[in-house]
Amino acid sequence: MPERAEAESGSGPTPLSALSTVAGSLLTIASTFIGLTAVTFVIGRVMPVDPVLAIVGDRASQDVYDRVFLELGLDRPLYEQYWRYLMQLFRGDFGTSIMTAQPVLQDLIRFFPATLELATLATLVGVLAGVPLGVVAAVRQGRLTDHLVRIFGLFGYSVPIFWLGMVALLIFYGALGWLPGPGRIEVYYDGIVAPVTGFIVIDAAYAGEWEIVRNALSHLVLPVAILSTYALAYIARMTRSFMLDQLRQEYMLTARVKGLSERAVIWRHAFRNVLVQLITIIGLTYASLLEGSVLTETIFAWPGIGQYITHSLFNSDMNAVLGGTIVVGISFVGINMLSDLLYKMVDPRARA
Amino acid sequence: MTFPALRGAREYLLSGAPRSALQARCQRVWFSWRTFSANPVAVAGLLIVLALVSAAVIAPWITGSDGLDPELSRRLLPPSAAHWFGTDELGRDIYDRIIWGARITLYIVTLVGAIVVPIGLLIGTIAGYVGGIVDTVLMRITDIFLAFPRLILALALVAALGPGIENAVIAIALTTWSPYARIARAEALTLRGSEFILAARAQGASTGGILLRHITPLCVSSVIVRLTLDMAGIILTAAGLGFLGLGAQPPTPEWGAMISTGRQFLLDQWWVPTIPGIAIFIVSLGFNLLGDGLRDVMDPRHNA
């Protein structure tokens, strides 16, 4: 019987194909990483007229200058320099920051949680609000809800986030006084809670300082709301468009023929297909918020990696800038890889 | 060329059997325009973009000053009949600066487009048409750039090259070209084996000629749609760099930089940082609306 053969040939991934999938994604990660470091290498070591000066600053003594010159191996050929650079990165050696006089890696570990906190919460808001909005808009295509969602989507797509943050501060902090101003926490609470995870809310809860938890949360409201504007707009728009696409499919008719309620038809049948496509979109959003937080952090004086990079930039602190770039780049690659993996797990068609 | 008289124009455009390639093309454009113009939102987008272009072109005639010279006697005046959008901290007319700023915005997006599209088309068509190892390598590179954090990379690049519009443009272009390569590659892949390409090759056309004359023109509509939709993102990124002080430098009336310098007056002279923000918003909204409309006309598959 032909059916038997079919059932067998289509049953799950063979070990070999699974192996090649893993190898494929490893290759992607490796090549992206090499590309990323090559670019930062070019930016840091090749482009500046004097890379040593770019690193030590113009106030350094001749001794320091010479030492760094040799450390960088600037007397060696370029490919060897790149190799050494790569090896340094693998050891976690991003150089020392001029500004903080500490290893860049340590700085990054200190600043990164604030950014992660902001981007994660904003993505969460974007997903929790954007997905239902997109679904409802698609189901009610052409009606008021749909128009409102589309208008909001266009707004979120077109508004300069840093400007919106500024205006929101003016209104909710300056004029109404409903929400606290810039910063992660009120100054007088600063330094009370010992950093364990680096996320103030968690650390304060861990220490039982509920006053501080509340204060930290209230400081999160505005920046998260602002940062999530784009996420919300993008996710709602994509959800709507995916959903419309699914509603046209023939298996929607099948689901209705089976006598399912409209809710089951939409959420169990259409939405499951939408969800598969949304994984990639959510991953992209998360990644872009991680870097988009640079501007939001500037507005809200948020001590995250974006602010670290911009401050370093104005102090010509090249090691810090490039270190930050690499960390954000790696998070980018990591998130994309993760969403790719998740996609392959959820979509039966991609599993083979 | 004999152009049909105006009375015959309608028939020329609507006749079911076009008699020349020109007529067929005119008809296609006409029908696209009819679909497009039936969509008021898209037309609004077009009007905004046209307004931006005309403001940039006729700036000298519709402004009272070049928006650069300080006039300290009239610092921070609120909006009035004399100064529609008020004046900034150096007494410069904000309306004038916004209009002149249109030139900078247009300059940035045009420059980015002019860099990104040819590079993307070149890499994409070669990858798709030649195939094999060339395709693999080129697409691997494209993917690498696709996976880059745009703003952060722009920051790093500006850190090395120094702030300025041109460097901001290079930074943006570096992270924008890859989708165009993907579009062009997809187009080239589907066309590679088609009859008319084979025919062109049989007539002795070179690979370069085929790419340029046969494949590239067919990518144009997708590229235009994509570029229009990308414009808003480019404008926002450029404004963001300007805001961080890494794009256009003072006293250039770049909108992002205007927000940045006006920021300290937010509480008492709200108009100084608010007006440029609205300008950025309207222009990127215009490009988004236009892009959506164009996509509906040119790429009906995405019609959602």
Next chain:
Amino acid sequence: MKAQSRTLLEVEGLNIRYPTPRGAVEAVRNVSFTLGREKLGIVGESGSGKTQTGRAILRLTETHARVRADKLHFDGIDLLAANEQTMRRIRGRRISMIMQDPKYSLNPVMSVGEQIAEVFRVHSGAPARKARRRAVEMLDSVRIRDPERVYRAYPHEVSGGMGQRIMIAMMMTPNPDIIIADEPTSALDVTVQLQVLALLDDMVSDNGMGLIFISHDLELVASFCDRVVVMYAGQVVEVVDAGALHQARHPYTRGLLNCLPRIGTHGRDLPVLQRRSSWAAGISPRNRHA
């Protein structure tokens, strides 16, 4: 021939129109037929309104379609007047439909078994384990070997023939009174077509269901069904007993019969199917759209 002991479905004067910016399109006009526990074929070219007729019975035409009928009764229920809840209890449970291509009609991200079990659970409220057992039984009953394995498979992992068996299993699960099969074999390979048809025939006969078999293939329908409704341009032009098909009088039906090639008759051009607007105009000339 089976006795048409009881009429299950009565369709009288069914009209379906689609309002468009350029005036209404009449997809179905004044269609009438009845169905008992028998096999009824509906034949016509694409666009003749046969699919629309099938969907109207389940009230699953597009939302902007206007459906009117003098009578659209199923087992004493007025289908046009019934509320949505009543319709949901009829759909799947009592009237079911099999679509053309399992590649599109099965949900790509749900396992085959889950989709079959779902229909059982919705109508019986049975617990998951019982539904699962039932789904496996159904897969077995449509002659799929190793049903446990297919239960876990996804639609893209099965062939068209197997997909259509799965579709049949799914739609037969609640043991409905009427099955509407809309071109159920058109997307399949010729060799598989006959297997699927035989299966469908057995399932319908064994369970004493009524079948509406929608197809463009007159010969196939005639060999498979008891009676044949011939549709043209949204109207019924003729209703004939399958056995008496070759005595059909209407020129359109005759045209459909004659345009098939026969092996062994050389040198004769196949006649082109004649179409006369007068056939379509017969009943309500006012509604004919240009």
